[in-house]
Amino acid sequence: MKLKLKVLIGAAVVGLMSAQAVAQDKKLTIAFIPGIASDPFFKAMEIGAKKKAEELGITLIWQGSASEYSPQTQLPFVDSALAQGVDALILVPTDPDSLQPSVAKAQAMNIPVITVDTTVTDQSYLTSHITGDNVDGGKQAAKTLAAQIGGKGEVFIMSGSPTGTTNVLREKGFREELTANYPDVKIVDRQYAYSQPATATSAINTALLKYPNIAGIFAIDGTSGTGALAALRNSGKVGTVKLVGYDAYKVQVDALKEGVFTALVAQQPGREAELALEYAKARITGKDADKIEKTVVIPNVVLTKENLPETEKYMYAQ
Amino acid sequence: MASAPQSSRVEAGGSAERLRDLLMRQDLVLLVIFIAMIGVFSAINPRFFSLPAAANILQDFSPVVLMAIGQTFVIASKGIDLSVGSVLGLSGVVMALVIRACNEAGYDPSLTIGLGLLAAMAVGLAVGLVNGLMITYFRLVPFIATLATFGAAAGLSLVATGGVQIAGGPQAVIMLGNKAYGGAFTVPVIAVFVVIAVSWVFLAKSRFGRWTYAIGSNAFAARGSGIDVQRHLIKVYMLSGLLASLAGAFVYFRLGSGSPLSGRGGELSAIAAAVIGGVSLHGGSGKLGGTVLGALITTAVLSGLIMVGVEPNWQQIVVAALIAFAVGIQSVRGPSAGGTS
Secondary structure, three states, X not given: OHHHXXXXXXXHHHHHHHHHHHHHOOOEXXXXXXXXXXXXXXXXXXXXXXXHHHHHOEEEEEOOOOOOOOHHHHHHXXXXXXXXXXXXXXXXXXXXXXXXXXXHHHHHOOXXXXXXXXXXXXXOOOOEEEEOOHHHHHHHHHHHHHHHOOOOEEEEEEEOOOOOHHHHHHHHHHHHHHHHHOOOEEEEEEEEOOOOHHHHHHHHHHHHHHOOOEEEEXXXXXXXXXXXXXXXXXXXXXXXXXXXXXXOXXXXXXXXXXXXXXXXXXXXXXHHHHHHHHHHHHHHHOOOHHHOOOEEEOOOEEEEOOOHHHHHHHOOOO | OOHHHHHHHHHHHHHHHHHHHHHHHHHHHHHHHHHHHHHHXXXXXXXXXXXXXXXXXXXXXXXXXXXXXXXXXXXXXXXXXXXXXXXXXXXXXXXXXXXXXXXXXXXXXXXXXXXXXHHHHHHHHHHHHHHHHHHHOOOOOHHHHHHHHXXXXXXXXXXXXXXXXXXXXOHHHXXXXXXXXXXXXXXXXXXXXXXXXXXXXXXXXXXXXXXXXXHHHOHHHHHHOOOOHHHHHHHHHHHHHHHHHHHHHHHHHHHOOEOOOOXXXXXXXXXXXXXXXXXXXXXXXXXXXXXXXXXXXXXXXXXXXXXXXXXXXXXXXXXXXXXXXXXXXXXXXXXXXXXXX
């Protein structure tokens, strides 16, 4: 009888404890709102985020506009995430000012916010801001290209659009580096692809006719890079014209192996997302919260055919 | 059997001839603009007047002209097809996916390319069929029906690829798209010229073309004269879809990969080329020669502007001005000529 009671109490205690354990281990729900869900860069980020979420036991809500990189299309996703009462919000703000009210709203609801890749104007409430460095990427591209053409000659910039902030920053870094350290490298022209690889191809083909001495091309984004590949194959200038691209999708890494790209400046979208999730969990649970850094710049990596054995791991997941 | 269509053709003959005279002149005007343009660009930068530059322009011209030919049929039937740019993108990535799969399965390169091409064409025909059915059986206006497929096809190409470029074709693909005969004519470019010729026969010399014009000028009368208007319109939209998918295949061959972003905005270039070429948005008119010249002018001007060093942001303004000018002279001339005869 006594024994029976003991067993019963014991069972009840164990039951209570495990119930408590369940409550403590309540799965965290974190919303991650990318700039534009359909873009391969954010796709790579998504894959990194999903893997990390699984590892950390986090329910990840990955939602974003499929069609457009703009605050108008992004705001509904942010609003609905906040309305759901997520435990944390990870955001790639499509505009530094337009998304500020959303951060204020999250603050009022006591939901931690981390920005990734881009950020908002007033960062005081942010748990952290994790980003790549586009100006540095442009500089790395300039250094690499200048070295590959032997420190002198004509180069051409194939850009994506005059309004894309990442493009503008990369171009800025590229120009600054050349002006500061490579006086004999001359930028002869710059054109825009406007998201159309074929537009980049014809612009480069035309530029190669206009400036037959072009020694190097900086293709500032994925679209420009794809167009540049075709243009060099088209005009039979593979190898003679050095081509530095940006980002490391599989297609590009394959072309690097083939020798059409001579270098790629890679970001680490997956790493950015992983760190954001780690910080979010630390901030909510308090465990390792002291390790959170307010601003983290994830460095760029330059991939070349020579260093590929060590750097191939930076190829973006897809 | 021959008598009924015969008589309707004769009736339509009078107004068609007047229109033809008008459009003849539009052809001439365009030819003059084109030659003048080449002259100006070549004077500023002699490198513009070269075979490689021409080869380059032909590469740009081909996808635009394919879509513009489809648009010519559609607009002549008093419709519009906004889906062609998205169809270009979707058929390009479907082709890339099929070719990659076949290549990985170790199929023979020509069989691989053939299957890819068929898959692309199937995409174009399917979207065209959906457009046609929505317009005829569900009575949607063409603008709305094709706006819907425009969005759907663009979305599908992102879904199918996850937003990334699809490469992985055999080396033969790159060879086919880049090996030029006579310095400028790759196999795909030659194929485009064949398509232009066949389409010209279709529009100008066949019953298909006559019916298209008849429906565009007066669908009610066309039905009265025994034309199965619904069936014919479905065929017109399928033709437009098919041509857009060939444009997708062309871009695939050029780049050696399929991009879900390809073709964005292509519908507007196609409509611009057709309208510059003298195709009236009121339906019932339009000639293929004009459309071809329209496509040639709009693509050559971009290449030329880069050659002479016009700032990128000004390029689109210059193109816009050119469109306004080419269409402007046409409409200034149009009403007065119509009034006098």
